[in-house]
Amino acid sequence: xxxxxxxxxxxxxxxxxxxxxxxxxxxxxxxxxxxxxxxxxxxxxxxxxxxxxxxxxxxxxxxxxxxxxxxxxxxxxxxxxxxxxxxxxxxxxxxxxxxxxxxxxxxxxxxxxxxxxxxxxxxxxxxxxxxxxxxxxxxxxxxxxxxxxxxxxxxxxxxxxxxxxxxxxxxxxxxxxxxxxxxxxxxxxxxxxxxxxxxxxxxxxxxxxxxxxxxxxxxxxxx
Amino acid sequence: xxxxxxxxxxxxxxxxxxxxxxxxxxxxxxxxxxxxxxxxxxxxxxxxxxxxxxxxxxxxxxxxxxxxxxxxxxxxxxxxxxxxxxxxxxxxxxxxxxxxxxxxxxxxxxxxxxxxxxxxxxxxxxxxxxxxxxxxxxxxxxxxxxxxxxxxxxxxxxxxxxxxxxxxxxxxxxxxxxxxxxxxxxxxxxxxxxxxxxxxxxxxxxxxxxxxxxxxxxxxxxx
Numbered sequence: 001x002x003x004x005x006x007x008x009x010x011x012x013x014x015x016x017x018x019x020x021x022x023x024x025x026x027x028x029x030x031x032x033x034x035x036x037x038x039x040x041x042x043x044x045x046x047x048x049x050x051x052x053x054x055x056x057x058x059x060x061x062x063x064x065x066x067x068x069x070x071x072x073x074x075x076x077x078x079x080x081x082x083x084x085x086x087x088x089x090x091x092x093x094x095x096x097x098x099x100x101x102x103x104x105x106x107x108x109x110x111x112x113x114x115x116x117x118x119x120x121x122x123x124x125x126x127x128x129x130x131x132x133x134x135x136x137x138x139x140x141x142x143x144x145x146x147x148x149x150x151x152x153x154x155x156x157x158x159x160x161x162x163x164x165x166x167x168x169x170x171x172x173x174x175x176x177x178x179x180x181x182x183x184x185x186x187x188x189x190x191x192x193x194x195x196x197x198x199x200x201x202x203x204x205x206x207x208x209x210x211x212x213x214x215x216x217x218x219x220x221x222x223x
Numbered sequence: 224x225x226x227x228x229x230x231x232x233x234x235x236x237x238x239x240x241x242x243x244x245x246x247x248x249x250x251x252x253x254x255x256x257x258x259x260x261x262x263x264x265x266x267x268x269x270x271x272x273x274x275x276x277x278x279x280x281x282x283x284x285x286x287x288x289x290x291x292x293x294x295x296x297x298x299x300x301x302x303x304x305x306x307x308x309x310x311x312x313x314x315x316x317x318x319x320x321x322x323x324x325x326x327x328x329x330x331x332x333x334x335x336x337x338x339x340x341x342x343x344x345x346x347x348x349x350x351x352x353x354x355x356x357x358x359x360x361x362x363x364x365x366x367x368x369x370x371x372x373x374x375x376x377x378x379x380x381x382x383x384x385x386x387x388x389x390x391x392x393x394x395x396x397x398x399x400x401x402x403x404x405x406x407x408x409x410x411x412x413x414x415x416x417x418x419x420x421x422x423x424x425x426x427x428x429x430x431x432x433x434x435x436x437x438x439x440x441x442x443x444x445x446x
Contacts (some may be wrong), residue, residue: 098332109321
């Protein structure tokens with residue numbers, strides 16, 4: 001599965017481990033502004049689940065050079081991260097061309113090499129408006145393409161595809177071992193503390209408000 | 224388009240340039256045993272077409288670290304290259320998991336970033352038996368997936384998909400500026416001169432025999 005360190009992939013990881021799966025986590029360093037902080041969150045999540053003796057493995061891929069040729073404000077090579085709501089038109093500046101397709105292709109290659117049969121992605125309904133590579137029609141087609149590419153050996157699984165971030169939090173908190181959201185990182189900006197203002201932070205804070213809980217991570221404007 | 228330096232992608236390049244296209248060639252260094260020699264061939268092909276003032280551009284991607292985690296005898300990390308016919312069962316050892324899917328995904332990301340509308344691949348019918356990621360059902364699905372991933376901006380074009388290597392040579396030699404096959408490299412082995420014995424060499428030599436021409440490259444056993 002793809003593990004960024006954000007709350008969606010953290011929930012997916014918790015969900016699959018609670019179901020008894022052995023999970024190989026693929027983390028991609030692709031030159032995004034928040035990659036370093038995502039990585040720290042991802043390592044924290046792995047340490048958490050390893051402490052509880054879950055079978056989790058890490059595979060890291062360095063793709064910053066590849067993505068440096070692409071245009072996106074999410075990348076270090078691009079313009080500033082827009083503020084405002086996650087579904088606003090301005091958030092299209094944060095689309096990274098080919099991202100989920102490239103990540104999934106590499107995961108399919110790895111899965112075939114290690115004998116895994118499923119690749120999982122934490123895409124969800126909040127992503128559909130802005131990110132074409134998170135929509136159901138893309139995921140269905142991707143599943144078909146990876147099936148053919150691997151001669152029928154690998155399937156794509158996206159259990160959160162039709163859920164929003166509020167439902168994702170409910171799923172994560174209701175697991176036998178709840179997801180450690182205090183270890184996750186959602187902000188798109190290149191700074192240690194989450195900004196609370198970019199589309200990604202705004203959507204996360206809304207979801208916590210919707211379930212009546214305080215987001216356990218610290219935000220910049222609280223200082 | 225993907226340009227390896229072999230005769231299929233060289234023909235595709237010649238074909239598209241003769242049709243008046245501006246072509247951005249993507250070359251991938253992915254840790255295959257013959258990558259260094261492919262690269263020299265690829266650079267020779269570019270120099271040839273540049274000399275004739277065709278609009279060709281090069282984008283190089285380094286993926287050896289990514290592919291080092293995958294299993295294949297084609298890779299430096301894998302076992303020996305099998306000898307014999309290209310369509311034999313033993314050639315399955317040279318399948319590289321996810322290769323065309325990963326390459327196409329990266330090309331789609333680049334195409335979107337530079338405003339190109341088509342990505343082209345030199346896959347052909349000789350590849351269908353052994354390589355799942357060269358078959359028509361994969362290519363059709365890939366086209367659909369990339370269409371969705373890029374919000375309808377990019378298409379996949381594979382003009383040689385149903386042709387064999389013999390027909391490919393006929394196409395290449397019949398272009399107004401024939402393809403410089405003396406500059407191409409087909410052998411899978413890690414050596415300067417082509418071996419003439421691996422499946423890839425055998426298929427190439429058969430194709431030249433079928434059109435009644437001498438292959439213009441030098442082979443090891445001729446010395």
